[in-house]
Amino acid sequence: MPEIAEVETVRNTLKKMVLNKEIKSVNVIYSKMIDSNLEEFKRILPGKKFIDIKRNGKWLIFDLGDYYLLSHLRMEGKYFVKNHDDEINKHEHVIITFTDGTDLRYHDTRKFGRMKLIKKEDLDNTPEIKKQGIEPISNKLTKEYLYDKIHSKQIPIKTILLDQTIIAGLGNIYADEVLFAAKINPLKKGTDITMDDCENIKNASKTIITKAIEYGGTTIKSYTSSLGVTGRFQQFLTVHKREGEPCPVCKTPIVRIKVGGRSTYYCPKCQK
DNA sequence: AGTGCGACCCGAACGC
DNA sequence: TGCGTTCGGGTCGCAC
Numbered sequence: 289m290p291e292i293a294e295v296e297t298v299r300n301t302l303k304k305m306v307l308n309k310e311i312k313s314v315n316v317i318y319s320k321m322i323d324s325n326l327e328e329f330k331r332i333l334p335g336k337k338f339i340d341i342k343r344n345g346k347w348l349i350f351d352l353g354d355y356y357l358l359s360h361l362r363m364e365g366k367y368f369v370k371n372h373d374d375e376i377n378k379h380e381h382v383i384i385t386f387t388d389g390t391d392l393r394y395h396d397t398r399k400f401g402r403m404k405l406i407k408k409e410d411l412d413n414t415p416e417i418k419k420q421g422i423e424p425i426s427n428k429l430t431k432e433y434l435y436d437k438i439h440s441k442q443i444p445i446k447t448i449l450l451d452q453t454i455i456a457g458l459g460n461i462y463a464d465e466v467l468f469a470a471k472i473n474p475l476k477k478g479t480d481i482t483m484d485d486c487e488n489i490k491n492a493s494k495t496i497i498t499k500a501i502e503y504g505g506t507t508i509k510s511y512t513s514s515l516g517v518t519g520r521f522q523q524f525l526t527v528h529k530r531e532g533e534p535c536p537v538c539k540t541p542i543v544r545i546k547v548g549g550r551s552t553y554y555c556p557k558c559q560k
Numbered sequence: 561a562g563t564g565c566g567a568c569c570c571g572a573a574c575g576c
Numbered sequence: 577t578g579c580g581t582t583c584g585g586g587t588c589g590c591a592c
Contacts, residue, residue, distance in 0.1 A: 289585065320568090346586085362586050363569090398569045400586070416587095443563070450586080460585070549565075550585070564591085574582070 290361040292346060292423065292457025293500035294519060298367060299343050302392075305369045308337050309386040318381035321394070323404040332405060333357075333384065345420040345456030349411075356411055358404040359394070365401035368393045420456040424493035425501070429455070431486035438486065441478030445485075447548035448478050455493060461506055464528040464553050466492045473559045474545070474552045499524065527553040 290298065314333045316322060322329050332355060340351035350357035359365075368380070372391050376383070382394040382403065394401065406414050421437075422429045437454045438445070449455060449463040458466065467474050470488035472481075500506060505519035526536050531544040535555035543556050 360586085363584085364571095396569095397571065398585085400569065402587090441562080447563095452587085562592105566590090567588085569585105572583085575580090576578105 289363045289459055289461070290346065290365065291459035291462055291500075291505070292343075292497060293462070293503075293521065294505035295343055295346050295348060295361065295457070296501050297504045297519065298361070299341050299348060302348075302367060303341050306338055306386070306392050307341070308339060309388055309390070311336050311338075311384055312387045313385045315383040315385070316381075317376070317383070318399060321381050321396075321399070321401065321403055323402045324406065329403075329405050344417055345423065345452055346459070347417060347420070349417075351408075354408055356406050356408055358406065358414070358416065360402050360416070362396070362398070362400035362402070364398050365394065365396040368395055419453045421452060421454040423456050424458065424497040429490055429493065431483055431490050434486035434489055435481070435483050438478045438481050443478060444475045444547050445472055445478060445481055445489075446474035446550070446552050449489075450548070450550070457497070458493065460550055460552075461525070461528045462493075462496055462500065465496050465526060468527045468554060468559060469496060471558055471560075474547050474554050527555060529553065 311333050314330050316326065316330060319326055333352070336352045336355070338350045339353055342349040342351060346360060348359040348361070350359065370391050370393055372385050372389050377395060379395050379397045380393045381396055381399065384392040386392070394403070404416070411417055422433065438448055441448055446463055446467060449458050449466060450460065464474070466489060469492035470485065472485055472488065500521040503519065503521040503524070506521040506525065527542050530542045530553060532541050534540070535542055535558055538555065538557050540555055540557040542553055545552050
């Protein structure tokens with residue numbers, strides 16, 4: 289599942305492959321993927337170019353000059369660059385064809401991803417973007433900000449870390465990793481979180497996400513057939529998907545529980 | 561408002 | 577060539 293580090297890797301890779309190529313046509317095979325007006329989507333894109341690709345939380349933001357194309361990969365969304373003549377895979381749902389004969393193809397086995405075309409001036413008023421919280425790598429992420437957002441909530445800290453309106457970009461993998469590094473039990477209620485906890489969450493988020501971005505993320509395997517980007521952060525995961533394995537600090541077996549319906553991995557000794 | 565939960569999807573894992 | 581059922585996971589929308 290692409291989280292902030294994975295989306296950043298996709299952004300950097302796509303910038304090398306599709307920037308400033310003129311769009312010739314658009315083929316929307318699965319129309320529910322488009323959250324804005326479909327006819328406008330198909331009409332506006334041809335003739336334009338992606339002049340930049342930005343990111344906000346887990347949202348990719350393709351800059352078309354006077355419009356933005358927003359793209360959320362959700363669980364399994366991927367982009368491929370292929371030749372227009374290549375056979376269309378059954379999981380390719382949106383195909384953007386360039387005048388040079390190549391395609392940018394959106395591939396999503398679960399069909400959970402979404403795209404949305406908006407006018408540039410509407411970005412800050414677009415709900416999906418407007419409600420994004422502060423990113424882990426931002427200097428605006430302080431322990432005071434976190435304490436203010438967290439301390440009155442009755443729900444588990446793990447669930448709070450997945451709330452994109454507080455910290456933007458953390459997903460299930462990095463939330464587990466942040467809580468292990470911060471030595472906080474995932475079930476600890478927001479109301480019991482201290483200012484010291486917030487300092488530890490802030491520091492762990494910055495350290496882990498910075499390193500995950502440096503290593504290209506965790507879950508990305510081969511994201512274009514021609515480029516083969518591989519996320520190399522999985523070697524640094526301490527608890528996530530490691531049920532039964534020894535804690536890297538104290539050797540206690542890692543436990544898997546459900547928190548807010550999500551698989552959650554932690555060390556019962558280090559994270560009291 | 562805050563919180564909980566089903567729905568959206570379908571490949572993989574599981575049970576028999 | 578086994579087949580039917582369950583699970584998972586980011587986000588939204590609805591219920592309370």
